[in-house]
Amino acid sequence: MSMSLDEDAVTYGANDGLGILNSLPGLVWTTDEAGTLRYVNTRFIDFTGLMNDQGESWQLASFLHPDDQLVTVRAQKDAQQGGVQLVAARFRRRDGQFILLNLSVSPMNGPGGDVCWLAIDRLETIDNPISNADRDFRNFLDSLSLQALLLTPTLELDFANHAAWRWYSSSGVPQDRRANFNLGKLEEIAFQLQAGQNRNEPAVVSYQALSADGTLRWLEAHVTPIREQNGELAGYCVLQTDVQDSRDSSHLLGHEMEILEMVARGAPSASVLQRLCDVVADLVPDLVCGFLELSLDRKLFRMGAASSLAGEFREIFDGKSVISDKNPCSTAALTKRTVEIATMAECDQHDTLMGEMMLANALHYCKAIPILSPYGNTAGILIILRHQQADFRPREQQIVDRAKHIAAISIDRTRHEEALLKRETQVERSQAQLVAAQRISSTGSFTSDIQRDENIWSEEFYRIFDLDPELKPSIDAVRERVHPEDLELFDFEMKRGFAGEDADFVFRIIRTDETLRFIRGLARITHYIGDHPVFMGTVQDITETRRAEDALRRGEEALAKAREELAYVSRVMTISALTTSIAHEVSQPLSGILANASACVRLLALDPPNIASATDTARRTIRDTMRATEVIKRLRAMFNRQSPAMETIDLNEIAREVIALSARDMREKLIVLEARLAPELPPITGDRIQLQQVILNMVLNGIEAMAETEERPRRLLVRTALASEDMITLSISDAGVGIAPDAPEKMFEPFFTTKRNGMGIGLSISRSIVENHGGRMWAMSNDGPGATVAFSLPSIEEKCV
Structure with missing residues (x-):
């Protein structure tokens, strides 16, 4: 289907990079297989006077001389089938004259059978000599970027354009190109033509030749026979291109595909990297390549x-610390930057293991290129070593860059696999540890959607409830194990779970062997599926713990009872030590009672009776009786084994009572008692009898400590004080033998004593009583002779807080 000659079919300007075609010294156009114009450059428009204001398609034949139309049709078909064709034809100029043009017809890539036409302008009329046309055609070839050569039928060089001279020779283009061009450079083309191969047909020849820079490179030449109008061979047109880079790219691409397939198949990174080393070493000469x-x-x-020296690389780097040796690879790994050393012998790293290895192999140039992971961390190093410093050509740089890119892909995949394997190993180890920990602690775990009765149980969960591991988890399966007396509690907690409430309760189960076990269930909501709460929790077999707690409770009760018995014994022994004082305290009021009673009888026997004096005497009798009763009452309480009774107590008051009981004993032993009791002390809460026992024990210890003191006064100081806003202190200081340096703490240990007949339980029991009241008790040496024993108790105000 032909296209109209509009802006979609014919492009006039320099848009899309077509300005190059507009600048050529010739006419350029393209036609489809039907001969319809699809593109024309500006020179074609200027030459033919083509107008595009009618919106119609244009045929090439409309611009040709009628006698030359058949020649151009044949050239187009031959170009579509066999390559470039060179013909001559007459074109109608805008003034109506026909001008002879030399035409080159080339097939275009892609579907449709389009061809491209090239022609020269500035020709004269048909009567002009052909030499002018030939001259202008050669000018046209000089404007091309590809190499163009014209050969005679005898294979002598007739013409080489500028591009060919620049490729073959670094010198300028000489005046006589034929005399200065060595046809030996075209040996492969000449060989094929001399052998008669394709002498009459277009041919494509690939061969290697030395370029101007001395490197051997591949060229691809399109050789087309040129014929006169009578069909005789006029020569050959050779259009050739340097295809070394494209061959290398294709070669590299093929290797890339192969190596990427290795990566995709999961080949070990060592195999992938070794293949990369081989490819780089093959494509880039004088190079040792390595990967770390x-x-x-x-x-x-x-x-x-490594492409070579693998053993030496392995010895230097494999398993070694990145920071163990200052070398280019370590520096590149740490800084994430390329490190380049031009001459290792002149570098301060020449004495490193890597420097010694390089110099031993006559390698002086080094380049260490970091290979970064997608996260920006150094994952590997690409090492390039050469005998001498040499800059990479663009092609070589492309090869190195591609190798680095593929290495990064392979190393990253390997690192991900290693990390995944490590995580899987950690998960397996964690799971094994979790199973072991659950077994050791008798704790099972579960996840449950109670409303849907969808559950996941751990192995230990099944074992605790004595359930078949193949059994599908369900609430009913657990409920069947619950003790009948705890079913109501279990059902209540399930209802709370239905309502989306957490759970923490203890219930009993009966296993298949009829053993009773105590279970603690704990569940918390972790998330919701729709409006269904999902619980995660634990069940723990606490049977042994409960048994241990019961045993501990019984032991503590027995211990408490033993302590009470021991305290009672200690109290009896302490009071026994005050027998004389107690007897005096009781006998005094009894003697007063007897005397008062006798006086009352005499006063009543008088005539008349002395009622007033008898009444006063009777009051004194009552007073002494109450006094004796209080003493006996206090003694009876201290001898009684009653349970502790907590009450509000005035510490000063109970201190005075104890002082009264022991006052006579102190007087007989020539001990001076001084009481410094702080006024308005806040009350405390405690057991009166137990605290009196503590104070009495402290007083008797002080008395005994001064029993053998002769050289100084025997003084006993009892003090109370408000130690802080919430603590009250009572201390008793003596002037006795004092305390040994290592004794302050030992004094409170059970059965430790320095007395000849002591049991060593008084202070131990006293400290226990004080600590049970929330206080503490201690002992210390005085600055002078003697020692001080004290205790502190919290006031009621502190407890209220």
Whole structure:
């Protein structure tokens, strides 16, 4: 289907990079297989006077001389089938004259059978000599970027354009190109033409030749026979292109596909890196290539691969710390920057293991390129070593860059696999540890959607409830194990779970062997599926704990009873030590009672009776009786084994009562008692009898400590004080033998004593009583002779807080 000659079919300007075609010294156009114009450059428009204001399609034949139309049709078909064709035809100029043009017809890539036409302008009329056309055609070839050569039928060089001279020779283009061009450079083309191969048909020849810079490179030449109008061979047109880079790219691409397939198949990174080393060494001469990987924690090097010297690389780097040796690879790994050393012998790293290895192999140039992970961390190092410093050509740089890119992909995949394997191992180890921990602690775990009765149980959960591991988890399966007396509690907690409330309760189960076990169930809501709460929780077999707690409770009760018995014994022994004082305290009021009673009888026997004096005497009798009764009452309480009774107590008051009981004993032993009781002390809460026992024990210890003191006064000081806003202190200081340096704490140990007949339980019991009241008790040496024993108790105000 032909296209109209509109802006979609014919482009006039320089848009899309077509300005190059507009600048050529010739006419350029393209036609489809039907001969319809699809593109024309500006020179074609200027030459033909083509107008595009009618919106119609244009045929090439409309611009040709009628006698030359058949020639151009044949050239177009031959171009579509066999390559470039060179013909001559007459074109109608805008003034109506026909001008002879030399035409080159080339097939275009892609579907449709389009061809491209090239022609020269500035020709004269048909009567002009052909030499002018030939001259202008050669000018046209000089404007091309591809290499163009014209050969005679005898294969002598007739013409080489500028591009060909620049490729073959670094010198300028000489005047006589034929005399200065060595046809030996075209040996492969000449060989094929001399052998008669394709002499009459277009041919494509690939061969290697030395370029101007001395490197051997591949060229692809399109050789087309040129014929006169009578069909005789006029020569050959050779259009050739340097295809070394494209061949290398294709070669590299093929290797890339192969190596990427290795990566995709999961080949070990060492195999992938070794293949990369081989490819780089094959494509880039005078080069030693190597790869190092870094461990997951980026602390150690791991040998990747090397094109040579693999053993020496392995010895230097494999398993070694990144920071163990200052070398280019370590520096690149740590800084994430490329490190380049032009001459190792002149570098301060020449005495490192890597420097010694390089110099031993006559390698002086080094380049260490970091290979970064997608997260920006160093994952590996690409090492390039050369005998001498040499800059990479663009092609070589492309090869190195591609190798680095593929290495990064392979190393990253390997690191991900290692990390995944490590995580899987950690998960397996964690799961094993969890199972072991659950078994040791008798704790099972579960996840449950109670409303849907969808449950997941751990192995230990099944074992605790004595259920078959193949049994589908369900609430009913657990409920069947619950003790009948605890079913109501279990059902109540399930209802709370239905309502979306957490649970923490203890219930009993009966296993298949009819053993009774105590279970603690704990569940918390972790998330919701729709409006259904999902619980995660634990069940723990606390049977042994409950048994241990019961045993401990019974032991504590027995211990408390033993302590009470021991305290009672201690109290009896303490009071026994005050027998004389107690007897005096009782006998005094009894003597007063007897005397008062006798006086009352005499006063009543008088005539008349002395009622007033008898009444006063009777009052004194009552007073003494009450006094004796209080003493006996206090003694009876101290001898009684009653349970502790907590009450509000005035510490000063109970201190005075104890002082009264022991006052006579102190007087007989020539001890001076001084009481410094702080006024308005806040009350405390405690057991009166137990605290009196503590104070009495402290007083008797002070008396006994001064029993053998002769050289100084025997003084006993009893003090109370408000130690802080919430603590009250009572202390008793003596002037006795004092305390040994290591004794202050030992004094409170059970059965420790320095007395000849002592049991060593008084202070131990006293400290226990004080600590049970929330206080503390201690002892210390005085600045002078003697020692001080004290205790502190919290006031009622502090307890209220």
